[in-house]
Structures are given as structure tokens and as C-alpha cells.
Amino acid sequence: MSFFEQHDRFFQSSIVGAWPLRLALRHHAIIETNAHCFAGARVLDLASHDGRWSLAALNAGAAHVTGVEARPDLVATANANFEHYGVARDRYDFIVGDLNHQLQAPGAFDVVLCLGYFYHTLNHLALWQYIASTNAQHVVLDGEVTPGEDMIIRVVTEDISAHANGISAAGVLNGQMLVGRPTTSVLGAMLRHFGYDCTFFDWATLLRERGVAFDQSTQSATNPVGDYGVGRRATALGVRVD
Numbered sequence: 001m002s003f004f005e006q007h008d009r010f011f012q013s014s015i016v017g018a019w020p021l022r023l024a025l026r027h028h029a030i031i032e033t034n035a036h037c038f039a040g041a042r043v044l045d046l047a048s049h050d051g052r053w054s055l056a057a058l059n060a061g062a063a064h065v066t067g068v069e070a071r072p073d074l075v076a077t078a079n080a081n082f083e084h085y086g087v088a089r090d091r092y093d094f095i096v097g098d099l100n101h102q103l104q105a106p107g108a109f110d111v112v113l114c115l116g117y118f119y120h121t122l123n124h125l126a127l128w129q130y131i132a133s134t135n136a137q138h139v140v141l142d143g144e145v146t147p148g149e150d151m152i153i154r155v156v157t158e159d160i161s162a163h164a165n166g167i168s169a170a171g172v173l174n175g176q177m178l179v180g181r182p183t184t185s186v187l188g189a190m191l192r193h194f195g196y197d198c199t200f201f202d203w204a205t206l207l208r209e210r211g212v213a214f215d216q217s218t219q220s221a222t223n224p225v226g227d228y229g230v231g232r233r234a235t236a237l238g239v240r241v242d
């Protein structure tokens with residue numbers, strides 16, 4: 001059984017991309033492909049949501065995970081999920097924090113998970129500064145990108161009332177904030193600037209090998225990984241260059 005089939009509470013504790021096939025394939029790209037990073041690691045999970053990737057990291061061998069999440073109700077959900085699965089209290093912490101306005105992470109870490117977040121902010125340099133402050137050897141990134149090779153960050157407005165979206169202590173007007181979706185070229189350049197080599201996961205091969213169909217439409221229960229299939233979303237591993 002896959003990780004999320006074994007922990008099927010995550011199919012209900014959030015409606016954000018919680019379709020079983022999407023979570024299973026993301027688990028492959030984010031956790032299984034990078035299994036060597038997690039053994040004994042101290043992990044920082046940014047935008048930790050309901051704790052889905054924090055628990056996956058512990059399950060993959062991490063020693064401890066710290067989740068940072070802006071929405072207090074999601075921190076409560078993550079704590080409830082960890083209590084439900086009987087995780088030892090000294091193996092995790094979930095902290096309420098706004099990643100738009102912090103430059104210093106709460107300590108040193110071996111692995112940073114930045115999943116589903118870097119396109120919900122326009123303060124990218126603060127985010128990379130924060131990640132670099134951990135001295136982590138590995139950074140796993142996953143999120144929406146602007147297709148194409150140009151060095152572009154496409155700016156869009158986001159409604160903060162949706163739990164999937166960005167939220168910020170400053171810059172929110174009429175319930176909307178500005179966020180930026182980088183191309184993969186920009187993501188790679190930002191990582192290199194802060195000291196990491198970057199390799200992108202090959203979603204096209206995974207979807208072909210697994211026989212997963214997808215189309216251009218917005219991801220949904222019937223098109224759960226369309227965004228990865230058409231190149232609107234990417235996953236990458238950053239390795240610190242010493």
C-alpha cells in the first residue's frame with residue numbers, strides 16, 4: 001500500500017489537491033525519488049498545510065520535522081493528524097508563521113520542503129534567504145510555474161479566502177494579494193544564486209510509464225495531474241554546492 005493509502009485521513013483533512021492519484025504521484029516525485037535525503041534528517045516543511053508532507057518525510061526516515069504554516073486552523077489540523085497517527089510528540093513541531101516576512105528559519109535543518117508555496121508569494125528573495133539560512137544540504141521544490149524558458153515571473157492576483165492560496169500580513173487589499181509564478185529558468189537561477197544546484201524531476205516520463213492520461217484543463221478529480229503533464233507545474237531537487 002502506498003503512503004497516502006496507509007494514511008487516508010489526508011484524503012479528507014484538506015480539499016487542496018487531495019485526489020489519491022495526485023498525492024501518490026507527487027509522493028513518488030517528492031519523497032521516493034529523493035529517499036536518500038531523508039534518513040535521520042531534520043526537515044523543515046514550508047507551508048505545511050495539514051501535515052501531509054511532514055508525515056511523509058518522517059515515514060521516509062526523517063528524525064524530526066518542523067512545519068511552518070500561515071493559517072492557524074491548518075496548524076491545528078496538522079497537529080490533529082499527527083495525534084491521530086500516534087506520532088511521538090518530540091518528533092515534530094508545527095509553527096504559525098508568515099513566510100512573506102521572515103528571513104531567518106527557526107534553526108538549522110538538513111532538508112527543506114518548499115511544496116506548493118513559491119508561487120503564492122512575490123517575496124521570493126525573502127523566501128530563498130530564509131531557506132538558505134537553514135544551511136540545508138537539500139531543498140525539494142514543487143509548485144506552479146510559468147511555462148517557457150524565458151526569465152519571467154508572471155504576476156497574478158490571488159484571493160486569500162481560499163486555503164490553497166497565499167496569505168500575508170501586508171499587501172492584502174480587498175481580500176486579494178499579488179503573487180508571482182516563476183519559469184523553471186528563474187527557479188533554477190534563484191536556487192543557484194543562493195548556493196544550490198538544481199535538477200528538475202521528469203514528470204513526462206513518469207506519466208508515460210504509468211499510463212496516466214491528462215489534458216490542458218485545470219487539475220481536478222478527473223484530471224488530477226494535468227498541471228504536471230502540460231508543464232504548468234514542476235518538481236525539483238536543489239543540492240547545496242559547498
Ligand SMILES: C[S@@+](CC[C@H](N)C(=O)[O-])C[C@H]1O[C@@H](n2cnc3c(N)ncnc32)[C@H](O)[C@@H]1O
Pocket residue numbers: 016017046047048049050052053068069070071074097098099100115116117120163164165166167168
Ligand atoms: C497549495 S497549498 C500547499 C500545501 C502543501 N505544502 C502541498 O504542497 O501539498 C499552499 C499552502 O501555503 C500556505 N501559505 C500561504 N501563504 C503563506 C504564507 N505567507 N506563509 C506560510 N504559509 C502560507 C497556505 O495556507 C497553504 O497551506
